[in-house]
Amino acid sequence: MALAKDKVGIISCSGEDLPEGTISRVATRIVLEKLRPDDTVTICLPLFLAGSEDERAFARVFPTIAVDGCSKKCAETGTKKFSGKPVATIVVSEIMKKYPSLKVKSKEKLSPEEMELARKVAEEIAKKVDEILCKKIK
Amino acid sequence: MVDENKVAIIACAGMDKALGSIARTCAFKIVEKLRPNETVLICIPPLVADVKPHSELIKKNSVITIDGCTERCATKIASKNGAKIKGRVFVPQSAQKYGLKPNTASDIGPEGEKLAEKIAEETVLLIDKILGK
Numbered sequence: 152m153a154l155a156k157d158k159v160g161i162i163s164c165s166g167e168d169l170p171e172g173t174i175s176r177v178a179t180r181i182v183l184e185k186l187r188p189d190d191t192v193t194i195c196l197p198l199f200l201a202g203s204e205d206e207r208a209f210a211r212v213f214p215t216i217a218v219d220g221c222s223k224k225c226a227e228t229g230t231k232k233f234s235g236k237p238v239a240t241i242v243v244s245e246i247m248k249k250y251p252s253l254k255v256k257s258k259e260k261l262s263p264e265e266m267e268l269a270r271k272v273a274e275e276i277a278k279k280v281d282e283i284l285c286k287k288i289k
Numbered sequence: 290m291v292d293e294n295k296v297a298i299i300a301c302a303g304m305d306k307a308l309g310s311i312a313r314t315c316a317f318k319i320v321e322k323l324r325p326n327e328t329v330l331i332c333i334p335p336l337v338a339d340v341k342p343h344s345e346l347i348k349k350n351s352v353i354t355i356d357g358c359t360e361r362c363a364t365k366i367a368s369k370n371g372a373k374i375k376g377r378v379f380v381p382q383s384a385q386k387y388g389l390k391p392n393t394a395s396d397i398g399p400e401g402e403k404l405a406e407k408i409a410e411e412t413v414l415l416i417d418k419i420l421g422k
Contacts, residue, residue, distance in 0.1 A: 163304060164334060165302025165303075165304070165313070165332065165333055165334060166302075166332065167300065167302070167313065167316065167317075167330050167331075167332040167333075168330070168332040168335070172332070176302075176304065177395075179304065180304075180394065180395045184395065193304050193305050194304075195302075195303070195304045195305050195306075195309075195362075196302060196304065196333070196334055197301055197302050197303075197333045197334075197362035197363065197366065198360055198362050200333065200334065200337040200362070200366060201360065201362040201365040201366050201369075202365070203360070223335060223338065223340055225332075225334030225335050225337070225338045225340065226334060228334075228338040229334055229337055229338060232337075232338075258317060258321075259314065259317045259321070
């Protein structure tokens with residue numbers, strides 16, 4: 152009998168307020184489309200917050216990672232409020248401290264430097280996905 | 290302190306649909322390029338997390354919502370949080386009207402850019418009307 156493969160739900164800040172929000176969004180898409188396409192799904196934060204029972208039920212049953220742009224941690228707060236605490240939270244502004252040479256200022260289209268930061272954040276998310284799925288196998 | 294005469298824009302953030310990305314791009318075009326002094330962009334998640342001043346601002350200022358799909362999350366969330374909604378923009382309807390199709394949520398492509406511009410221009414007319422210009 153084949154068991155359903157576990158998926159990790161990525162809930163990203165939509166970030167219209169700060170460039171870090173755009174980084175979190177782009178990083179999430181890199182994970183979904185390139186780094187871990189078979190292991191992840193996205194949960195649309197506005198849809199989740201607006202009351203979609205499908206999105207909320209998924210986040211209750213499957214592990215989730217909140218990807219927040221800033222310390223307000225809206226994605227984490229929203230997930231906790233409606234489904235349960237995310238297994239991990241990644242905060243872009245915290246990761247940026249590790250790469251002081253990479254500056255962000257665009258909210259719309261990312262520069263090559265900003266894309267590099269998005270890739271770094273995506274790698275951190277992918278690492279968390281691997282940790283979560285490995286933990287579950289054990 | 291945000292001027293109460295500014296129109297607040299609340300747009301779908303569209304993580305999983307190309308038309309959601311159009312809504313977001315369109316909001317940036319309005320707030321950063323077309324009407325930077327007359328509008329303010331409101332991020333959806335802080336509204337639900339009750340982060341101030343976002344939650345107070347939408348009750349005082351006129352609001353335009355931009356929705357990317359039939360779920361109409363931007364409008365639902367604005368309405369639930371007591372926003373003074375003065376206008377609603379529905380991206381799928383505009384996409385049909387102009388016959389323009391974006392590529393993907395990650396890359397809206399040239400047609401998507403053009404569609405976002407067209408919708409932004411239409412929304413600006415609504416903003417001017419609300420502000421009595």
